[in-house]
Amino acid sequence: MTSKQETLVEVRNLKKHFVVKKGLFGRKATFLKAVDNVSFSIQKGETLGLVGESGCGKTTAGRTILKLYEPTAGEILFAGAPLQNLTHKELLPYRKKMQMIFQDPYASLDPRMTVGEIIGDPLDVHKMYEGQDRTDRIKELIELVGLKQDHINRYPHEFSGGQRQRIGIARALAVEPEFIVCDEPISALDVSIQAQVVNMLEELQEKFGLTYLFISHDLSMVRHISHKVGVMYLGNLVEIADAHELYTNMQHPYTKALLSALPIPDPDLAEKSERIHLQGDVPSPLNPPPGCAFQTRCAYAVQACRETKPQLKDMGNGHQVACHIVH
Known part of the structure; x- marks a missing residue:
């Protein structure tokens, strides 16, 4: 953690309600209150662990902060800049600074793309590297997460669950983000691999000064990796x-x-x-x-x-x- 406390991510009174049943003929609409008035802040270089039972709203909170879901109400601040009302085009520069590691390494990787294409895709979206520089960057990322260069031309189905999650982490790191939402990144992995992935996340945090929101139901692992911990229950931070x-x-x-x-x-x-x-x-x-x-x-x-x-x-x-x- 940095010695000088600088808030990187802050949410104020964040709400995300999903419409389950529309209100027709004067009837009231039915809403699922997945996240209901949640507030917290994360300092630069630290990890906030978010825990709670399944269905408590942890993942929805993470996705709403990244604007993968549109917030129903509340404020989302990144380095002091409000994000909640930005258009898709205005949000693009912030997409580079905020990335996500998904829970399921099987579902989050396109089976039709090679590892090199998967990792290189964010670089193309943000127009960051071209030609040989792009190839060198992909090789650098592959080695950074403990994979080999000859893995670049292989497809996701040729890898184990732990290796696929490493590919997902390399993709998240590709655009040099400052903040990463780790959405239960180890829950789908074998127990023997979980500690390796968590240790790697800690090493990457120390090397690049990354800030994490670490969502998990594994209380022991959250205690190990987190600087602060928030407990959620039924959409509320308790x-x-x-x-x-x-x-x-x-x-x-x-x-x-x-x-x-x-x-x-x-x-x-x-x-x-x-x-x-x-x-x-x-x-x-x-x-x-x-x-x-x-x-x-x-x-x-x-x-x-x-x-x-x-x-x-x-x-x-x-x-x-x-x-x-x-x-």
Whole structure:
């Protein structure tokens, strides 16, 4: 992390609602509130980990920040410049600065293109390199992610899952970005390969001063790679703090339940630790409960939780919690 804190990415009150059913003949439209009023910032050179159960809105938040989805409301700032209202043409220079590593290395690579064509495609879009310079850049990227130059003319189906994800990372790095959204980049990989990919991402971050939004449900890996961690539940950010602070001093009942599921290598400590079992199912994002989204599964819910949606409040040292019972 850089010594001087400089905010690179900031989102303010970000919302992304998908229309599920259009309102015809005077009926109200039905919306799925995938991301509902989320705010956070990421400093230059740091990694913000975003965790939560499947369907909590992590990936939608990442895609909305990159304008792959149009935000319903809120602000997206990159190095202080607002992006939310930019046209496709106005956004093009920022596309070069912000890239994405996708979750599925099988689906994110065009099977009809060679590795060289896949990595070279962003260079052509942004008119960055031509001729021999383009070829040299592709070779440089191939070696940077631990692949060989003779892989350039092969097709994605000739590679393992880990190698395909390395190709995806090389493609993201091609245009020399400053910010990369890593959308569960290791979840589709074999466990033995996951650590290799994460270590490579850390090395690339140190070498090029990259800033990451690391989206994952693997809490151990998020703790390893992240400087800060945000916890999402049903489209809401319920807690955010420095990684060490969050894992040693979690405050929100949902965060406590989530982290209690972490495996403990020491059998004696594991036997003494208490697993928090949440009762009930996650409410539908089509019809979230009033007040706190977590109140239907929270053992500590009071009347205020059922009436008023809690806002993030600072508990000190940048540790923010959205909970009525935490003081």
